[in-house]
Amino acid sequence: MKVNIKEAIDLYYETTNKKTPNYDFELVIDIQEFFKAKSYINVSTLAERIGMNASLLRQYLKGLKFPSMAQVGRIESTIRQIGDELSRTELQAS
Template structure:
């Protein structure tokens, strides 16, 4: 069974619902849900319904807007991520709330900071 990797873009709507979109065979598929797991299941169902892609063969590659990212990874502290990105925490809070949208450069700074933090975590060793 071959795994099908599909980019899934996830954005948070005005009333905090999540919207997902993906392209498959040049078809745009869009759905909304309350959680990422629910959204993932709905998207797999739509892929089966329209494209006859077996749900258990689908692996999504997530792409998040800033609001959805901090909803998914709610353990992240906005002020700490902002510090690592070299930006004002208040500005990052505005991005997360949807009051403002980051430029491409600002989004890249945030993404790089998150990747740097993840790299640091991967090197962590816990002793007992």
């Protein structure tokens, strides 16, 4: 997604014959958007890994409740741990 945004910005400057500024940006999304984009993540299993009630995590995802920054940190940390585990996974053909 970040690559597409950068390409769109570069294309804009190219088509307007303006000099492309030197820029860098960070893509940040909220919990609801993250889980919409990553719908393959099992909420109950993630909640268990976080040590959080699955019902509470679902309420965050539906926008019925809003997590504190500490809760967001716990969720993000667990997601990053899972990502690290997946990136170290090596599969073999049987």
